[in-house]
Amino acid sequence: MPISYRVLEDANVLVTELSDPVDPRSLLEHLERVKQEPRLAPGYRSLFDVSRVFDCNLTTEAIRAAARIAARADERLGAVRVAVLAPHDLAFGLGRMYAALTESLQREVRVFRTASEAHGWLDLDPAELDAA
Numbered sequence: 001m002p003i004s005y006r007v008l009e010d011a012n013v014l015v016t017e018l019s020d021p022v023d024p025r026s027l028l029e030h031l032e033r034v035k036q037e038p039r040l041a042p043g044y045r046s047l048f049d050v051s052r053v054f055d056c057n058l059t060t061e062a063i064r065a066a067a068r069i070a071a072r073a074d075e076r077l078g079a080v081r082v083a084v085l086a087p088h089d090l091a092f093g094l095g096r097m098y099a100a101l102t103e104s105l106q107r108e109v110r111v112f113r114t115a116s117e118a119h120g121w122l123d124l125d126p127a128e129l130d131a132a
Helices: 024-035 060-077 089-101 115-122 126-131
Strands: 003-008 013-019 045-052 081-085 108-112
Touching: 003 024, 013 024, 024 060, 045 089, 045 115, 060 089, 081 089, 081 115, 089 108, 108 115, 115 126
Parallel strands: 013 045, 045 081, 081 108
Antiparallel strands: 003 013
16 A cells, blocks of 8 residues: 555654555545544644655645645644655655645644654654554
8 A cells, every 4th residue: 555654642643654656646535534533633743754655646736735635634633743754856845845835834844854853853752653
């Protein structure tokens, strides 16, 4: 499956992992599903890992649509901190575009090339992620 996610309820963390092939429809369906995720509480932290995506089929319109979904999710979940783990250039650029499009929302999005930077910014213990 190109998109999977898990919720670490005790830490109020959402971990999303993408792998090839990811298409715009599956990404947007995933975001709509997460928007309604009952295990997430306001103020959750999110690690959005695209480090295993090498053949990115996402368009700039899909990123804009993702930002619109984020705006609706923020109505329910409030301020969210999102770390996008994107070591590859195209995914990094799309992540930066998403960050720019969501600047006016309640979420704070940063894009990182390394897991240690993303984990540090979210104040996540890698052992906690591995255990879940």
